[in-house]
Amino acid sequence: xxxxxxxxxxxxxxxxxxxxxxxxxxxxxxxxxxxxxxxxxxxxxxxxxxxxxxxxxxxxxxxxxxxxxxxxxxxxxxxxxxxxxxxxxxxxxxxxxxxxxxxxxxxxxxxxxxxxxxxxxxxxxxxxxxxxxxxxxxxxxxxxxxxxxxxxxxxxxxxxxxxxxxxxxxxxxxxxxxxxxxxxxxxxxxxxxxxxxxxxxxxxxxxxxxxxxxxxxx
Numbered sequence: 001x002x003x004x005x006x007x008x009x010x011x012x013x014x015x016x017x018x019x020x021x022x023x024x025x026x027x028x029x030x031x032x033x034x035x036x037x038x039x040x041x042x043x044x045x046x047x048x049x050x051x052x053x054x055x056x057x058x059x060x061x062x063x064x065x066x067x068x069x070x071x072x073x074x075x076x077x078x079x080x081x082x083x084x085x086x087x088x089x090x091x092x093x094x095x096x097x098x099x100x101x102x103x104x105x106x107x108x109x110x111x112x113x114x115x116x117x118x119x120x121x122x123x124x125x126x127x128x129x130x131x132x133x134x135x136x137x138x139x140x141x142x143x144x145x146x147x148x149x150x151x152x153x154x155x156x157x158x159x160x161x162x163x164x165x166x167x168x169x170x171x172x173x174x175x176x177x178x179x180x181x182x183x184x185x186x187x188x189x190x191x192x193x194x195x196x197x198x199x200x201x202x203x204x205x206x207x208x209x210x211x212x213x214x215x216x217x218x
Contacts, residue, residue, distance in 0.1 A: 037107050037158040039092035042208035048084035049200030055080045056193025066187035070137050073187050074126065084200075085119075110158060118151030138181040141192040145174030148199070160210030166203040170195065 055076055059066065066073040096108050122144050129136050152167035173195035180191055 037096075037111050037155075038211075039096040039107060039111060040088065040159070040203075040207055041091045041095055042204040042211070044087050044091040045200055045207060046204035047087060049197045049204060051080050051084055052193050052200060053197035056189045056197060059189035059193070063189070066189060067138070067185075070130075070134065070187060073189075073192075074130075074137075074140070077192060107158075111155065114155045114158065115151040118147045118154070122147045135185075138185045138187055139178065141187070142174045142176075142178035142181060144192075145170045145177060145195055145199075147174075148196075149174060152203075160206065162206045162210050163203065166199060166206055169199050169202055173199070 059073065059076060063069060063072060063076075092108060092111065125143060125147075126140055129140060149167045149170035152163060152170060156164050156167065177191040177195065180188075
């Protein structure tokens with residue numbers, strides 16, 4: 001028999017190893033796609049709702065003219081959103097390691113992939129309106145709520161199906177905020193914060209009641 005050159009053997013062996021690793025990653029991704037994600041915790045979700053409510057109350061008391069100070073208005077909400085996202089991310093890492101073990105990285109990647117487009121779109125829309133059309137900043141609260149609803153709907157396939165009610169809430173409140181804002185073109189902490197406060201508490205409740213059910217496990 002013709003013996004293969006040692007370098008050719010190594011090349012063939014590396015190709016086989018690369019293919020095997022690629023197959024493993026594909027299988028892990030497929031398993032993750034069919035597994036209910038348990039990285040979002042009801043308690044942290046509720047805390048983000050409380051943070052939104054606190055920001056609303058503080059702005060209503062302290063910021064008398066939000067429309068006249070849009071940068072202050074949105075920076076306050078940016079800080080609240082950043083803190084909320086950090087809390088959710090930290091808990092998501094811990095819960096994923098606990099509940100998903102070896103699939104944790106794939107599950108986290110999948111969750112980020114589902115919601116990230118909506119988050120990036122919201123940030124870019126905010127920058128564009130602020131830079132080039134500041135007179136339309138009143139649109140942002142409603143647009144952000146609609147984008148959150150789209151992010152929630154995109155995540156439903158790996159979460160309890162009842163979470164879709166949270167997406168529906170943000171969808172309806174987003175368009176309600178746009179309708180209200182269209183009459184005055186004014187910024188209000190209530191049209192921004194109250195929907196997020198109620199929405200996050202609703203999401204917390206949905207996750208809590210679904211945690212002991214098979215909803216989303218199918």
